Amino acid sequence: xxxxxxxxxxxxxxxxxxxxxxxxxxxxxxxxxxxxxxxxxxxxxxxxxxxxxxxxxxxxxxxxxxxxxxxxxxxxxxxxxxxxxxxxxxxxxxxxxxxxxxxxxxxxxxxxx
Numbered sequence: 001x002x003x004x005x006x007x008x009x010x011x012x013x014x015x016x017x018x019x020x021x022x023x024x025x026x027x028x029x030x031x032x033x034x035x036x037x038x039x040x041x042x043x044x045x046x047x048x049x050x051x052x053x054x055x056x057x058x059x060x061x062x063x064x065x066x067x068x069x070x071x072x073x074x075x076x077x078x079x080x081x082x083x084x085x086x087x088x089x090x091x092x093x094x095x096x097x098x099x100x101x102x103x104x105x106x107x108x109x110x111x112x113x
Contacts, residue, residue, distance in 0.1 A: 005018060008029070011025070014027070037059050039058065039079060040053070049073075052069070052070050053068050054069035059081070060082075060083070063104065065103060065107075066104065072108065
């Protein structure tokens with residue numbers, strides 16, 4: 001865990017050279033891929049907007065309606081997992097999340113009116 005693979009070669013098994021310079025030989029290798037969420041690094045967000053978002057470990061801190069600390073800015077999917085749980089990474093949560101966001105948006109409109 002926490003290692004990058006610099007190279008891999010077959011030798012009747014698998015020989016891995018890791019990023020720290022060490023080597024491992026194994027019969028099988030499973031690689032867990034992914035990325036670290038950090039909304040401040042999203043290139044599509046203006047830098048001023050990105051720094052205004054309250055975060056914890058790179059994840060935005062969200063309300064129960066999935067609204068960030070920037071009013072009117074909502075986050076869904078994997079980026080919402082820290083606030084709403086790992087199920088946010090799956091399509092099965094689409095319905096309940098859509099209902100929560102809809103409620104948050106409509107209640108927000110009532111506050112403004």
